[in-house]
Amino acid sequence: MISKIVDSAYEAVAPVGDGARIAIGGFGGAGQPEDLIDALIEHGSKDLTIVSNNAGNHEEGIAALLKAGQVSKIICSFPRMSHSYVFDELYRAGKIELELVPQGNLAERLRAAGVGLGAVYTPTGYGTLLAKDKPTMMINGKGYVLEYPIEVDFAFVKAELGDRWGNLTYRKAARNFGPVMAMAARHTIVSVDQVVPLGQLDPEQIITPGIFVKTMVCRSTPIQGALS
C-alpha cells in the first residue's frame, strides 16, 4: 500500500541537506507552510538557496529561517514588505545574496523546470536592469528575454486537503505558487490541513495530482480511514 504521509514535519524535512535549493510556497503569509519551515530550522541545514515570492516578515516563517542564518541566497520578486526587517538587515550587511526576479518570470521559470523546458523567451523585463546581460530576441517585432528554468531540489507547499496518494486541493488564494513549485521540485513536501480517504476528493476538483508529491504531513489528526 502506498502512503506518502509521514508522521511529522521534522521527519518530512530530514532529507534536506546543506546547500539545498528549496522553493517555498506563499504570497505573503497566504500559502506559506510555516510548520515545514519551523521543522527546517530545527533540522538546521545550512547554506540554503530559497526560492519564494517574498522574504518573510516579522520573525516568522521565511524570516525566521533567514534569522537562523541558514540561507545564503534568496531568489524572489518582492523582498520588501511591512516588517521585513530581518531580510533588510541581512541584505544591507551583505550577508545574503538576492536574485530579484519579476513575479511572472519567477512563476514561469519554475513552471519551465516542472515541465521540462530548456528555457523560455519572455517579454517581461525586456529593456530593464533585470534583463541586463541576458540574451534577447526580437520575435514579430517584440523584444523577449531568455530566461532559464529555476530547478529546485525541494518544494515546501501548503495545501488544504490531500489523500494518501498525494492528490491535493488548495484553499482560496493560498494556492498561488503551490502547483508550479510542486511540479518544479524533485522532492515536494506538502503540509495539508486534513488528510481524507482515497476517493473522497472528486477527481474533477484535484489541483495538484499526486505524481508531483513525494511526502505529506497533516496539520490535524487524519480522519477515520484516511490512512488505509
Add this chain to the structure above:
Amino acid sequence: MSQARRNAIASRVARDIPEGAYVNLGIGLPTLVADHMPQDKEIFLHTENGILGRWEAAGKGEEDWDLINAGKEPIRLSPGAAFFHHADSFGMMRGGHLDICVLGAYQVSMRGDLANWHTNAPDATPAVGGAMDLAVGARHVYIVMELFDKQGRSKLLPQCTYPVTGLQCVDRIYTDVATFEIREDGVYVPELIGDMSFETLQRRLPVPLSR
C-alpha cells in the same frame, strides 16, 4: 496628495473603464478605482495572486488570511469569483487576456516608458513584484500619479531617469492637473483638470503636448 484629489483621479479612471473589461488595479491609489466603479457596471477585477471577480475590503473581524489581494489585505468576494495559480495568473497578463491595468508611477516618458519600481536610492531594498509583467502584458496600461513631484518637477519626461519597468507600454496618464494620452505621434491632452491653462501646462512640462 489630498484625499479629494486622489478620489478625483480614481473616479476619472473608473469612468473610462468599459463594462466587461478585465482589469488589474495596482497597490495604493489604483486600488481606489474600484470604490468609484458603479455596482451595476459589471467589470472583472484581476489580482496577481490568483483571483478574478469582484471584491471589497473585508470587514473587521471577518478577515480570512487565505483570501487577500495583491497588497496582502484581506478581501470579501462577491459571487462569480475564480481562483487560479501563479503561472496562470501571469499568463493572463502576458497572454494579452487582461484588458487594462492601472498602476502608479515615479516617472513616465513621452514615448510611454514607465519607471515605477526603483528610485536608485542606495539604501533601498530592491523589489519588483508583478510590475514588469503588468507593464508589458496588459493590453492597455493606465497610470495614475501626481503630475509634479514634491520639488515641483514634472514626472512626465522626455526620458525616464529612474530604471524602467517597461518600454513604450503606457497608454494613458491620469494626473491631478490633466489627463495625457501617449500616441504614436506624441503626447495628447484630452482633458484639463482644475485651473491650469493648456499654455501654462505646456510651459511647465519638458515634453511637447498637443490637444
